[in-house]
Amino acid sequence: MEQKTKINATEGKQELTITREFDLPVELVYEAYAKAELVSQWMGTRVIKLENRNHGSYAFETSHEGKVIFKANGTIHKVVPNQQIVRTFEMENMSIGVQLEFLNFEKVTENKSQLTIQIIYKSEKHRAEQLKLPFAYGLNRAHNKLEQIITHSK
Amino acid sequence: MKLRRDVFQAIADPTRRTIITLVAASAMTPSAIAENFDYSRQTISKHIQILTECELLKQEQKGRKIYYELNPNGMKQIADFIEPFRKMWDDRFNSLEAVMKSKIHEHKK
Numbered sequence: 001m002e003q004k005t006k007i008n009a010t011e012g013k014q015e016l017t018i019t020r021e022f023d024l025p026v027e028l029v030y031e032a033y034a035k036a037e038l039v040s041q042w043m044g045t046r047v048i049k050l051e052n053r054n055h056g057s058y059a060f061e062t063s064h065e066g067k068v069i070f071k072a073n074g075t076i077h078k079v080v081p082n083q084q085i086v087r088t089f090e091m092e093n094m095s096i097g098v099q100l101e102f103l104n105f106e107k108v109t110e111n112k113s114q115l116t117i118q119i120i121y122k123s124e125k126h127r128a129e130q131l132k133l134p135f136a137y138g139l140n141r142a143h144n145k146l147e148q149i150i151t152h153s154k
Numbered sequence: 155m156k157l158r159r160d161v162f163q164a165i166a167d168p169t170r171r172t173i174i175t176l177v178a179a180s181a182m183t184p185s186a187i188a189e190n191f192d193y194s195r196q197t198i199s200k201h202i203q204i205l206t207e208c209e210l211l212k213q214e215q216k217g218r219k220i221y222y223e224l225n226p227n228g229m230k231q232i233a234d235f236i237e238p239f240r241k242m243w244d245d246r247f248n249s250l251e252a253v254m255k256s257k258i259h260e261h262k263k
Contacts, residue, residue, distance in 0.1 A: 005244035013172055018179055020247045042250040115247075121206045128166050131239050143213075 009131065014124045016131075018117040021082045026113035028103045030082045045070065052085070054078055074098075089119075096129045161231050161260040168192070170201050174224065176210060181223035 009016040022029050025086065036047040039060075048059040056060045062070040071092040078086040085103040090096075102118040121127040158263045164170055172220040173187055188198040202222060209228035 003240075003244070005240060007240045007243065009236055011165060012168070020241055020243070022247070022251055022254075024251060024254050024258075029250070029256070032250045042253040043246065044163060044249070045180075046240060104162050125166055129161055132162065135257055 005147050009059060012124065014122070014127055015118060015120045016127060018119070020115050021108065022113050022115065024113060025111055026105050026107040027082050029115055032081075033085060033103065034081075041120075045072075052076060052079055055101070057089075074101075087100075094133075096133070096154075097126045099126075099130075161208045161210065161228060162235055164204055164210055165232065167201070169198075173198075173201055173205060174210060177222050178224050181214060181221040182237055183221055184217050187222065 005018065005020045005131075007016060007018055014129065032042060034052040036050040037044075040047045044059040044064040048061055049098060050056075050058040052058075056076040056079070057074065058076060060071070061068055061072040072090060073092070074088040074090055076085065076087045078084065083105055085101075085105075087101050087103070088098050089101055090098045099122075100120040104116045106114045106116070108114055119130075121130065126145075130148075165174070169191065172190070176182060176190060184199060184202055185195070187202065188195045191198055202211065206213065206222070208226050209231070211222045212225040213230075214223055222259060
């Protein structure tokens with residue numbers, strides 16, 4: 001079966017590409033990224049701030065049993081509605097560092113669209129840290145709940 | 155877990171990546187591998203050792219010589235390594251799709 005989500009992480013590079021086809025019109029996929037209450041729903045995180053405009057910024061925070069377990073923020077460099085978002089992303093207290101993200105939204109048909117996210121890391125090592133993260137969590141099924149939260153919040 | 159992490163560290167090094175590329179083309183002796191680099195034989199041996207320990211390379215004895223070749227099992231581990239990351243995004247996007255589909259549904263009501 002063809003996988004809907006694909007990751008391309010070429011060896012020796014400090015970037016990776018994520019592609020996904022959605023059974024949704026491109027406007028709705030874009031909206032899912034542009035509106036705070038929607039981001040909050042599908043990412044499973046609290047959206048503290050989301051200014052989806054050129055030179056805007058955003059911040060996410062996820063708590064579990066009263067403790068903050070995930071914090072991330074970034075600046076939004078450029079926004080072209082229904083086409084592109086260029087932003088930075090950084091998880092706080094993590095060794096992955098800041099990453100630059102190019103999100104491209106493309107219409108395939110009226111009800112199908114494709115999202116391509118190109119992520120550029122500071123170095124290949126930083127990219128490896130990112131790839132390791134879900135791998136480490138994936139190993140411990142006992143922490144299923146935690147895994148779920150982290151999975152849903154990047 | 156330790157082993158898989160090491161696999162990833164192993165390929166994070168440019169010299170070791172070059173060794174993998176060389177050996178992927180054809181099985182090679184350690185000295186033939188070393189000829190491609192300006193580093194000492196010892197340095198290259200160390201890299202070969204790490205790659206072998208991570209099961210990215212495997213040894214094959216041909217007569218009196220030892221040849222190194224690619225270990226397909228190890229290479230598969232690298233592909234598996236990315237899988238949890240892919241799965242994480244897949245789940246997240248499935249969730250996005252579900253949220254937006256229920257929104258369409260609400261509109262139609």
